[in-house]
Amino acid sequence: MELFIVLVLSLFEIFSLLFGSLIVFSTKNSEKVMNISVSLGFIVLLLLGVFHLIPDAYEFYMEGLTNFKSIIFIVFFTIMGFGLIIALDILGGHHHQEGKESNHIKHISLITCIFLVIHNFIEGTTLYGTVLSSSEAAVILTLGIAMHNVPLGFTLSSTFSKLYGKSKTLLYMVLIGSSYLLGAVVLRQVSLNSFLIGSLLSLTFGMILYIGLFEFLPLIKETKDKKITYISMLCGLALMLITLFI
Numbered sequence: 001m002e003l004f005i006v007l008v009l010s011l012f013e014i015f016s017l018l019f020g021s022l023i024v025f026s027t028k029n030s031e032k033v034m035n036i037s038v039s040l041g042f043i044v045l046l047l048l049g050v051f052h053l054i055p056d057a058y059e060f061y062m063e064g065l066t067n068f069k070s071i072i073f074i075v076f077f078t079i080m081g082f083g084l085i086i087a088l089d090i091l092g093g094h095h096h097q098e099g100k101e102s103n104h105i106k107h108i109s110l111i112t113c114i115f116l117v118i119h120n121f122i123e124g125t126t127l128y129g130t131v132l133s134s135s136e137a138a139v140i141l142t143l144g145i146a147m148h149n150v151p152l153g154f155t156l157s158s159t160f161s162k163l164y165g166k167s168k169t170l171l172y173m174v175l176i177g178s179s180y181l182l183g184a185v186v187l188r189q190v191s192l193n194s195f196l197i198g199s200l201l202s203l204t205f206g207m208i209l210y211i212g213l214f215e216f217l218p219l220i221k222e223t224k225d226k227k228i229t230y231i232s233m234l235c236g237l238a239l240m241l242i243t244l245f246i
Helices: 002-025 030-061 067-092 101-133 135-164 166-189 194-222 226-244
Strands: none
Touching (some): 002 135, 030 101, 030 135, 067 194, 101 135
């Protein structure tokens, strides 16, 4: 029964990602959409880490560690996540060169998908654990997750649709959203260690820091319409603040 409830809630999370996709598909000005999505994505992803990933990682570490050790492990695995993306860049031969915007966008999308799948997987385990204790709390948690899924779906779809088309973009959104259910299924079968979950959250934050500072930020600096950029960033800030009170 609990797994069925998580399935329903996971479908809602997938729908919130798809809703962001539909916003992109209904807009014809692709340049403006890209500007909005990059600016919105930059703020949403960084605040996702600051407001959710790091506090959650700290709570998981504190279940078995002291305050000092918890902070040390957060810093260590954040640096590991940051370094992991740098290593992937070097191995993949990725460079920020002019005339290769398509490769740059593809690179951003790939890395964003990786840490979103990790993040969603962990949130799926949290969602399942919440359902076991309180269905009402699980619904509130689902609404909070959906609030930041909409801009994430918007950001990913604006880049994916240029590379792969609408149908494949929708498929990717469904696959990314399905990692919520995967997390629930894994937790149902095995008991994940709190240290492992905290480490994965910290690792994911390191990946987010890299993608924000070295992928999104350079694109933001190159945008011509600064007004749209600032408005989009303020909207992202407002959305993430709302999730704190849900």
